[in-house]
Amino acid sequence: MLFYNPIYSDLALPPRHRFPILKYAKLKDRLDQSSLNKHIFLANNKASNEQLKLCHDNTYIEAFCKGTMSPPDIKRMGFPWSPELVERTLLSVGASIQAAHTALEKGFAANLSGGYHHAYADKASGFCIFNDLAVAGCDLIAKGKAETVLILDCDVHQGDGTAAILKSRADIITCSIHCEQNFPRLKELSDYDFALPTNTQDPAYLDTLEQALSLCTRLHSPDIILYNAGADIFTQDELGNFAITLAGVRRREELILSHCYHHSIPLMCALGGGYQRNLTRLVDVHEQLFQALLHSGFVH
Template identity: 35%
Template structure:
């Protein structure tokens, strides 16, 4: 059964001024339930992640200052959110959503988080609407507690997964692959194991050709036992922050390419939603919903 992390805290704990497009965290499950792609049985509400699992990835000093709301004004500005107890609680729930989705993926082949994809969080700081790094926390959980020895991160958000790259810079058991707009945030890029920077306006055909060239080769070379897929839909041409030229159909073809390879190679995969900032919320919901539709179609 497809298991999907979702909690009301994903959308309802955000400050005024940040509710759109974060409304997708409520609208997306509503759409999937309405159309019959999922039922309530597919959804699970994660509890907050226990602190020791956070400290397997993040610097203790940073985490304690974040937990106790003691970040400096400069650190808070870089996150993009005003700091609050509710916001930290939201982040900790999202972290466990991805951890639990990963455990479900070991059982069912795939697990998903309607939130997550917080790839701009570093070991010791947050950036770009990311306070903690769910992909890194979940990957470290599998490496430490579940006998997984090789992880591939496939980050296809329009922005480079700079925090994930930094966290795993010296961890040979995790291979980080980021395909992103080259001239976009973050303006200082970290070094992933493989970075594929894209030109502004990159269209569906060019994007998919590059992805289909790199990803099968990486599966052969890296020989991962588990995949984390950051499936941000800010690659759309309609996205306010994206700068690429992809259509909703192209984004769906991207997701199909990743998920089919995982399914065909018996690779468990955890999917985090990542970014999406199109002016019309319907574009965001449709692009994200396609990811869940494909998961049901391909795995169940």
């Protein structure tokens, strides 16, 4: 099941804003033309205050939801505050939670947004407000649906907020494969960090991924993997610094899907980052996950 809401792209941003907000609608249009269209469902479950408090300070939650954040906090968030942003955020985080529960039941699910890995317990950062995968993992465990969760973060930027929020938890394993010379400047300590140099190409990247995935699943036997499928590893990404080809992105998705399918590990995916002003090319990169999904065994 793929969860989507039109509000993902229905947010007014200033001219030439750096975040490619229209990519979600364009990806949905692309998927509507494929056999996956029957697997797309409306995401209409908002994250509750109780779910957000599993990972976030109540004072911060209230400041964001009520619009009382300070100007420096809003600047660090990267979006101008609006009631529409609150609605979009709660629906997107809720969709990641719903997708995580669905993946446990059905084997696979995805949120056609999400991957807000820079969000800390008490602050927003880098277009990330609430840390959806951290909240989803904590919610699964709080509800007794899982005992061990692996968050596999393959965005080009380190999942610093995820690492910080979950650093004291032994039941949620954090693994980040990222570019060491990229945002954030100061990295946090994940359970497993694989920091690769600028201009890393397909062979080194894919070899690292295979080793990381094998290591984490062998040592921790997770009940589910929550996967941040960042498109910003692509060589033409404007905020990336890796040299991964489109075929390399496709191979990344195939490796993860195949590993989970053949080891019977439920997999939930969120889209993560992707920063190209050429939206058609950006959607091409995000679409690799869903092209690989069609040949994975998860979809019938």
